[in-house]
Amino acid sequence: MTIVRNWPRNIWSWIRQVSGDAAYENYLRSTRRVARAEMARAGCCTIHAGPSTRATSAHLLTREEFYLHALRRRYSTISRCC
């Protein structure tokens, strides 16, 4: 019943995801998830000095920065077929 009630929202969300419209939200969510996981790891273990890995050390990109960055990455490899 809930699925039926939520279908317009689900379809809209699917369209946003597939079209790439939600890419920046996904990036923020993903970056925060990675940061949380790294913090949890650091909390239960000895904290090592030195550069931290991946997203925790990176500053969050603005929407515009992320858009340009994502385009550069996508079009430097084969992304469209014949």
Add this chain to the structure above:
Amino acid sequence: MKSLLKIILWAAIALAGAGALAAIAFERREPLNAVWFVVAALCTYLVAYRFYSKFIAAKVLALDDTRATPAERLEDGHDFVPTSKWVLIGHHFAAIAGPGPLVGPTLAAQFGYLPGTLWLIVGAALGGCVQDFIILFCSIRRDGKSLGQMAREEVSKRGGMIALLAVLAIMIILLAVVALVIVKALKESPWGTFTLAMTIPIALLMGIYLRYVRPGRVLEASLGGVALVMLAVVSGQWVNASPAWSSAFTLSGPALALAIIAYGYAASALPVWLLLAPRDYLSAFIKVGAIAALAIGVIFVRPTLEMPALTRFVDGNGPVFAGKIFPFCFITIACGAISGFHALISSGTTPKMILRESHARMIGYGAMLMESFVGVMAMIAACALQPGVYFAINSPAGIVGKTADAAAATIRGWGYALDPQTMSALAQRVGEHTLLDRTGGAPSLAVGMAQIFSGTIGGERLLSIWYHFAIMFEALFILTVLDAGTRVGRFMVQELGGHLWKPLGRSGSTAGILATSALMVGAWGYFLWQGVQDPLGGINSLWPLFGIANQLLACVALVVATTILLKMGRERWIWVTLAPMVWLVAITMTASYQKIFSANSRIGFLSQANVLATQIASGAIPAEKFAVTQRLIFNNRLDAAVTAVLAVMILVLLVEAIGEWIAILSGRKAAVLHESPYIATKWAEGGD
């Protein structure tokens, strides 16, 4: 009780599919309704997905959902992003679906509907889907490595180099042949040329909007862009009706080719956000919308197929392209059945975003089934035309003659009814000056699609608008392939060239960018120019070359997959990849041999060159055509050399791989897999 119901349901689906396939194969009281094709394809896909892909997932690959995928282990918010399978299949399908599954089946319809349809359905279920699925799995297990990297690590260093060269070769030939399809569709067509030209400022507007006004708001920019493109399609009729505007947008084949070459150079060198990316968004929306509309239209209109099951051209003397069903039907239809290019997508972005190993089945196998269905719909649209009309549109003037009367007389001589008036009336109905000598497949597909669309919405009144919508849809996403392909080709040339001369390899160097863009555009531009100048239409020589290159890449992918299965200890199941590989080697080698050495001058490049050389020697060529003929001779010899290089690459790779397989099977060499180590997932099982 529940399992009994399931058995009954699957038996009913299998029987319906078998019945529909039998009707297509054995029914000779033509014409046949398109519903048979839809039922045959959908039922076969359901059975193949439910049973064969499940068997591969469980027994051959042993997919393991307890194992963390690269998207989980290496998540970075950029490349490695865990993504729902329902979203990822959309991304993957949009990436693999290009002009190939539309144009290939349309060209292969010259044999009749039967060979192409069977190859589309069976080839996809047993070959293309298997390749995409297994390569996706292999890449997931190797942190998203590319096909070239996997070939280098799992087969040999030479295998990796062959994969790289094959990719570059296929890119150059692919870009030339798709550009030729646009030239053939738009030459002397002011309405079509205007519509396509308008997509450039529309894409630039979208680019500026997405960069400066509302960064990254893809959906709103794309919806605005689609609305403007539809407006351009509709306003094209007024351009067509105005003598001044019409003459401004009426371009000859060579003029269009030069314009496309200039455009390709600009798009490759300009910032990606300005033209390439917005055009890609626009194209993706229109592509998915048009394909969905075609599927709905086919089901709603249920057109009757006018083309016979087999035409007289199974003898190899077809006007669209020369050569018998074996091997040329299987070379011509690549992307709808099996396409090596897909292996690049399956080992590109998709494996980095997959959430669970088991999702590879739906995304790899399932998306390719969808692509195959696109090919079946293209076959339906092409075969719904009267055969005489189909051959009049797709045959070059060099074969059927330059005038409507000559074309009609030649085609009637083949046994297909056609009045010269039929063609001029049809051209008028779709808003074109002529539909004769429109080789390349796109115009005949557009006529077929327009008939299906207008049967659903608008009727005869909207036929011309639907025709130009279909032309715009095909040309738009061909141009996107051209933009994106030239850019990636430029990176590959930069990477290779950097080894020879360091400044060429610097990605930020303007001179390097301009020089490598010129090299890449010059390479495909040369083949395009050759196709435009070809008196036999160009498609006859370039499309088989593209098919051979594409299937060569599929051979590379299946060799890699077979080697990995052997190393995984799955000797018992290697027929899953070995059988399609043997088939592909057989068709690529036969096609290569025939394209080089056939005594039929319409098939063999060398014999065509010899015929022209003899004509020059005997004085049959007038002095003013001397230079053009010399160039045609050179082009034919060049095409023969390119084909030979591709064939040698297949042989070298096979020898390398077979040596590796024998060494592993005889125990002389340890089967070392280059998989990433097992790390258990931390996410709840079954979560999306």
